[in-house]
Structures are given as C-alpha cells and as structure tokens.
Amino acid sequence: GESVGLHLPTLSVQEGDNSIINCAYSNSASDYFIWYKQESGKGPQFIIDIRSNMDKRQGQRVTVLLNKTVKHLSLQIAATQPGDSAVYFCAENRGPPPRDGGTSYGKLTFGQGTILTVHP
Amino acid sequence: KAGVTQTPRYLIKTRGQQVTLSCSPISGHRSVSWYQQTPGQGLQFLFEYFSETQRNKGNFPGRFSGRQFSNSRSEMNVSTLELGDSALYLCASSLGQGGEQFFGPGTRLTVL
Numbered sequence: 071g072e073s074v075g076l077h078l079p080t081l082s083v084q085e086g087d088n089s090i091i092n093c094a095y096s097n098s099a100s101d102y103f104i105w106y107k108q109e110s111g112k113g114p115q116f117i118i119d120i121r122s123n124m125d126k127r128q129g130q131r132v133t134v135l136l137n138k139t140v141k142h143l144s145l146q147i148a149a150t151q152p153g154d155s156a157v158y159f160c161a162e163n164r165g166p167p168p169r170d171g172g173t174s175y176g177k178l179t180f181g182q183g184t185i186l187t188v189h190p
Numbered sequence: 191k192a193g194v195t196q197t198p199r200y201l202i203k204t205r206g207q208q209v210t211l212s213c214s215p216i217s218g219h220r221s222v223s224w225y226q227q228t229p230g231q232g233l234q235f236l237f238e239y240f241s242e243t244q245r246n247k248g249n250f251p252g253r254f255s256g257r258q259f260s261n262s263r264s265e266m267n268v269s270t271l272e273l274g275d276s277a278l279y280l281c282a283s284s285l286g287q288g289g290e291q292f293f294g295p296g297t298r299l300t301v302l
Contacts, residue, residue, distance in 0.1 A: 093298065104290075113194075113280050113293030114233075159233065174221040176238030177246040178291065183232065 078157065080185045089147040089188075092180045093160030098141060100162040104178065105134060105145045107156045114159060117145070127177045150188050192216065193295035194283050204301045206240050208269040210296045215262050222264040223247075223291065224256060225287030227278040236279075240286045268299075276301045 073074050085090050095103070097168040101122040106114035118129045120143075127134050143160050161178040196212045203209050214223050223246075224236040233250040239258035256266040262283075268275055278298050282291040 106293075108273070110297075112294050113282075116290050116292065119290065142232045161233075176240065176282075176286070176291070177235050178223070178225075179235065180225075180233035 074165065075188075078183050078185050080187065082187045083150050085150065085152055085188055085190050087150055089150045089154070089186060091145045091147075091158050091184045091186065092132045093143040093145075093184075094114075095141050095143060095160070095162045095181070097162065097179075099136070100179075102163040103134070103136060105132075105143075106159045106161060106180075109151045109152075109156045122144065141145050142165075147186075150159075150186075152188045154190055155186055155188045157185050194242060194281060196279075196281050196294040196297050198297060200298045200300075201269050203300060205271055205273060206241065206301050207271050208267060210265055210267045211279055211281075211299070212284075212295060213264045213281030215264070215268075215281075216292055218284035219261055219285055219292075221284045221286030222258055222262065223282045223284075223292075225280040225282065226250075228276070228286070228297070233280070236266065248290050260276055266274060271301045273301050275296050275299065 104119040105117040106116045107117050118132050118134050120127045120134045125136050131148045135144045160181040195210045218223055221240045223238040225233050226236055227233045237244055237256050238246040242258045253269045256262045258264045266281055278296040280293055280296045284291045
C-alpha cells in the first residue's frame with residue numbers, strides 16, 4: 071500500500087532574520103533535551119543541549135529555551151544564514167535507567183522535525 | 191579527530207535476505223546507539239550498546255539485533271528483510287555517561 075510520510079512543519083525566513091523553531095515533548099520525566107540539525111544526505115549534527123534543571127542556554131547564534139510547565143522547547147537562531155537551511159529535530163532522553171545503574175543518554179526520542187528554509 | 195564512520199553507505203537487498211551494518215565510533219567513545227530514519231516514522235531508536243552490553247532497546251522486532259566489540263565498534267543485523275525495512279540507519283557514539291551523541295552519515299538500505 072501507499073506509505074504516508076510525516077508532514078513536517080516548515081519555516082521560511084529571509085537571510086538575516088531570526089528564526090524560532092518549536093517542539094513539544096510528552097514525558098515530564100525527560101531530563102535532557104537536544105537540538106539537532108540534519109542536512110540532506112548527512113546524519114544529524116548536534117547544535118545545543120539543555121538539562122531539565124535549566125530554562126535557557128545560549129550558544130553561538132543559538133538559544134534554547136525550555137518550559138517544563140507546558141513541556142515546550144524552542145530553538146532560536148539569530149541572524150539566520152542560507153547555510154542554516156536544514157531539518158531541525160528536537161530530541162529528549164527518557165529511557166529507563168540501564169541495568170548497570172549508570173546514566174544512559176543513549177536512547178533519544180526525536181520529534182518529527184521542522185524544515186527551515188533560508189532565502190538569500 | 192575522526193568522526194563516526196558507517197559502512198557501507200548504500201546497500202540494496204531483496205526481501206528475505208539479511209544484512210549487517212557496521213559502525214565505528216569516535217575514538218574513546220564507549221556508547222553506540224542505532225536509529226532508523228524513515229519518511230513515515232521519522233527517527234526511531236533501535237538499541238544502545240555500552241561496553242559490549244546492550245543497555246537500552248527500542249520497540250523493534252527480534253529481526254533487528256546488534257552487538258558491540260571490545261574496541262567499541264558495533265554492528266547491527268537485520269534478518270528476513272521486509273520492504274518496510276528500507277530506511278536510513280544511523281549510528282551515534284558518545285562517551286556514554288551523559289555526553290553528547292555524535293552521528294555518522296548513515297547507511298541507506300533499500301529492500302526490493
């Protein structure tokens with residue numbers, strides 16, 4: 071039968087504008103959140119992460135905001151450039167504690183992704 | 191420092207066959223996780239290995255299996271391939287104790 075793909079949200083911006091990409095997560099027990107960028111033909115590339123005991127973290131041109139009350143995560147990209155065009159994924163860690171009792175961040179649950187297109 | 195490498199990059203198989211994919215993590219990384227990416231389901235976690243032991247497992251049938259070697263290199267195997275197994279299979283490595291995960295370029299598997 072015909073497969074139905076995910077309908078990814080899209081965001082189109084002009085070069086130099088600020089971009090905001092949003093993500094809702096489902097598990098209030100998640101304690102680690104990450105934003106990844108995936109360009110065509112490549113694997114996801116780490117952008118920035120945030121722990122659940124924080125509500126804001128800044129990197130180079132990027133800021134992640136975490137609102138645990140409404141289980142919402144956002145990625146802000148300042149002065150967006152054409153090279154920022156990609157699919158952006160949020161991911162959360164909500165795996166059960168591994169048998170060895172250590173902390174495992176190896177099981178990430180990804181959001182559906184947002185396509186960002188930056189026009190010169 | 192070399193990144194995560196995956197081999198092969200592209201693979202074509204027919205239904206019923208089996209396939210083995212390989213992942214070499216970044217030097218010093220002990221955790222390797224595998225993900226399946228499809229247009230229909232997005233990125234889904236398959237399993238994670240740490241120090242040669244499976245530490246976490248996703249909701250995939252038993253046809254999907256993996257292992258990790260003493261040098262942290264990992265392989266995943268899919269037996270009795272189905273059309274729906276066509277996907278990009280991604281491997282990610284990390285230090286394993288809460289560190290950032292670095293992804294490889296993936297292996298594109300097509301099942302005919």
